[in-house]
Each structure stands twice: as structure tokens, then as C-alpha cells.
Amino acid sequence: MSCYYAKVVVKGSPISKSNFKLFNLSGRAILPYNSGKYHDRYALYEEEIAYATMCQNPNLILTESLIAILKVYYKSSKRHPDTNNITKSIFDGIEKSGLIINDAQIRRLYIEELYDKVNPRFELELYAESKYNISYKISGNETLLDPIEYTPPSNKVVKSPSNLPKDNLKNDHKKSCYICLKPLGENAGMSADNGNKFICEGCFKKLF
Template identity: 65%
Template sequence: MIKGYAKIIVNGSPISKSNFKLFNLNGRAILPNNSGRYHDRYALYEEEIAYEARVQNPDVVLTESLIAILKVYYKSEKRHPDTNNITKSIFDGIEKSGVIINDAQITRLIIEEYYDKINPRFELELFAESKYFMEYSLMERDTLQKPKEYLPPSNKRTAMPKDTAKANCDPTKLFCDICGTAIKADDAMSANRGEIQICKQCFSKLF
């Protein structure tokens, strides 16, 4: 065991905390963990991170300021969460494991984004600053590479009805993604950054 060091590898596609928030009737963000539905995934993922961190680092407790190097391997190059948002879910799980005391200990952080269709995962290394320091440099390439272009995000905020019977409805209307009924904008609960719309009746049944 190396003193002042920990490494955690968690298999599976990394997910972002912000993608699994729902909002209650008062507009307060909540993270469900026992609804039996899709949004429970974040709470389960955080528990998995905590478990793996502790199993892979038995008896390790890092109490000082830390340098973190995070390598995130996504399954798809085109569809994945914002990498900047991934850190919150990961460090919440690491903190819950007891390997670190608080995620505020992370004073230096490098994030690297990769792709692995067969084995998506994240790999996190933590280094105690009393023993390690970081050096990095930025250099200009000798040969230009093909740029990886990004399209602006879609501003689409409406959801089309799921059943074919409503296929000819006004596309500007909002529809509940659970029961499919039309809802007014003032009565809609949003999830997944507005991609999912839920009527108040379905929301009340879920929570």
C-alpha cells in the first residue's frame, strides 16, 4: 500500500448527477432512490462508487489536501454527459466511502476524456499534496489534427405524445412522458434538464 495515495476504478458508463434531478411541487430539486424508475440510477451509482472505493482501498483514509487525476472512458463519443458534471457524482461517492473526508480536499484536478465501447468506466487517482506535486505543460502540435467539432445544444423543450393516436396533435404542446396527457406549461414538472415533462398527478403518484 502506498501511503498518501488511492486509486479507484468503477466500471460502467459514468453518469451525471444533474441528469437525474426531479423537482417537487415547490420547485425544489430532489434525487429519488426508491421510486422504482429510471431516476433511481444516480443514487445506486453513488452507492456503487462508495462500495468500490472502499473495497479497492481497505483501511485508506486521506485527510489532507489532494491532487486528483480523473480519466473518464465513455461508451459513445457522440452521446455522453458533460464531463465537467461527472466530477460531482464521482466525488460524492468517494466521500461517502470514507476514503476522503470531504470533496473540498481536492485542490487540484485534471480530467481526461476517452472512449471505450467495450469497457466504459472511470479511473481516479488521488495523491496527498504533502508527498506529491503536479507539473503540466501545454505544447503546440507539429502536425494539426482533425478538430472535434461540437454542435450547439438543442433548445427543444416540448415532448411529443407517445401513442400514435396523438401523432397529429399540435407539436408545440407539452405532454406528460408518463401518462401522455396534454399539460399546461405552468403545471409541468421537468426532469433531465427539461427533456422529460411530468404532469402534477403523475409526479404525486411517484413521490
């Protein structure tokens, strides 16, 4: 019997895989399970997702390509993990449950970030592409909402014309080669180090 739909709801604040990585002596990222430390939380969360998925969808396996609708409810609109990273955590647990064969089955993914201070959770619906399609539209709000503004962390410097070195400004004709120190024209040379340095063509060729 073919299966075309499944829904999973897991209560609790979603967590991101990237926040719980440790590294072994060779520099390879690992996700500990029983270290007795804070980093175990991801592996345990993955197991929680797998268990909830199996309980809510017993003996169900989706084998074809899928459309995924994901609604993530955080406690706060101000402090929470990056929603784009949350998807990896969720689909790792879904795959472990056996509900799907592989997360590569997810060919279309739609994510919505929502907030519920009392009941944080995620709700995931999976639709088989052979049976379902999806469409969406963008429309203006009838009433203007209060914007949710984002600011960089205090330890991150935002580059702007006021704090960039003068020789890095595109319109500054006085920029010079980082290696030979010869002046460069407005569009001459190659940029390096995220645009913080410039290298003339001659020095660039010598590097290779």
C-alpha cells in the same frame, strides 16, 4: 500511519447528477433512491462508486488536501454527459465511501476525456499534497488530428448579427429604451434580458 495515495476504477458509463433530479412540491431538488423509476439511477450509481472504492482501498482514509487526476472513458466521443458535471457524481460517491473526509479536500483537479467503446469507466487517482506535486505542459501535435466539432442542439438558437434584432446591435444608433421607447445613443442605457432589451438611465432609476 499517514496515507498519501489511492486509486479508484469504476466500470460502466459515468452518469451526471444533474440528469436525475426530481423536484418536490416546494420546488426543492431531490435525488430519489427507491422510486422504482429512471431517476433512481444516480443514487444507485453513487452507491456503486462507494462500494468499489471501499473494496479497492480497504481501511484507507485520506485526511489531507489532495491532487486528483481523473480520466473518464466514454463509449462515444459524440454522445455523453458533460464531463464537468461528472466530477460531482464521482466525488459524492468517493466521499460516501469514507476514503476522503470531504470533497473540499480536492484542491487541484485534472480531468481527461477519453473513449473506450468496449470498456467505459473512470479512473481516479488521489495524491496527498504534502508528498506529491504535479506539473504539465502544452505542446503542439506532431501530426494534426481530426478535430472533434461541437454544434448546438436543434432547439437552441445561436445569436449572431444575422438573427439579432436590429436595435440590439452594438453599432446601431437606432436602438431605443424598452420602457419609454426613446432612442438611445450608441453607448447609452443599460442592457437587460441577456442583451435583448435596453433601458435608458431615467427609466432604470425609476425601477429602484
